[in-house]
Amino acid sequence: MKPKNILFLVVATVIVAAIAYTLTGTESPEAYKEKIEAERERQFKFIRYNIDSPLTEEQKSGFKELDFYPIDPAFKVKALMVPVENKKVRVVPLTDGSEERYIEHSYAEFELKGKPQKLLLLQAIDEPDMRNFFLAFADETSGLETYGGGRYINARQDGKNSITLDFNLAYNPYCAYNPDFACPIPPRENIMEIAIEAGEKNYEK
Template sequence: MKANQIILLVIGIVVVVAVGYMFTAIESPEDYIEKIEKERERQFKYIRFNAESPLTEEQKANFKTLTFYQINPEYKVKARLVPIENKKVREVPLTDGSKERYIEHSYAEFELGGKTNSLLLLQSVKEIDMRNFFLAFADETSGRETYGGGRYLNVRQDGKNSITIDFNLAYNPYCAYNPEFACPLPPKENLLTISIEAGEKNYSK
């Protein structure tokens, strides 16, 4: 076999392997649901059994389950990152009146609910990994089906100019379970005018 034929054969094999990997790497709906369910089970066990849980011992004794919306892949969105050129440190108010310092990093723009939405991504001044962000938001379900003080997401940049936001992973702050905890409030930029019917619902004592 000639050298150029060998090279073409090797290239062909590499392409086939790459394409095959691309298709097998795509997450199936079943795998996605299983992943979310496992995360919810982990969250329940942490709240129920961990020493750092916000629940009192009395609450733990009566704690049976967390309540979530049905898993809906439509609430997993790919957002465009819009950097903030002049990044500033913002003092974010907490529920007890104190404040925490976060860097205003960028905006995540995405399509959902028939409109373009934008959320401010904050980064703790103590964050070591510059691809990790804290996202606190409220929406039209807040104060009704979900906690009135908003919900949280921990998100990670997964593209040069993009980030995945999976609202199925939205969780309650500790103060939703125990008002003695102080929790960051969503910034005004993150008060969505659509209903996010995904993630954790309000905690029922």
């Protein structure tokens, strides 16, 4: 093959790869895995060492690691945000019987495991960044491999009407580690009828 043709082929390959990257908004599998692992390491260090950790000092002394499902990119989904009409305040019960208030902002609609999903996105009343949302959910692993009270995802709107939900980043509420903490219970809309085998597993005391 002539050098000119080789150069054309290389340039064409780079352009196609760039277009594919732009259209899918994805990153390389290696970079994605490193990002998730770094976040999991950050979580571990917070739980193990931070003064605000939900663990008692006795728990910290024997705490070696957090338990997670293997990283699976299939559980990272791009969802359509459908605004809640006539937004109102949702009173969310906590595990100790008290309550917190959030704004019912929108529904995240997507498909996972071949099934359509629709989850309610909540926003803290005092949230300073209107692109940040709180998702509390439960699924068919709850009470078995994962915490019975559900898990959480912090999500950020990344398009005019879209948001990425990465269940590999699903984490346990503080009450999964220590019952002295009060945690929001997932709304009924967010009880999923599939197994989310991604993110953090239950904490074994």
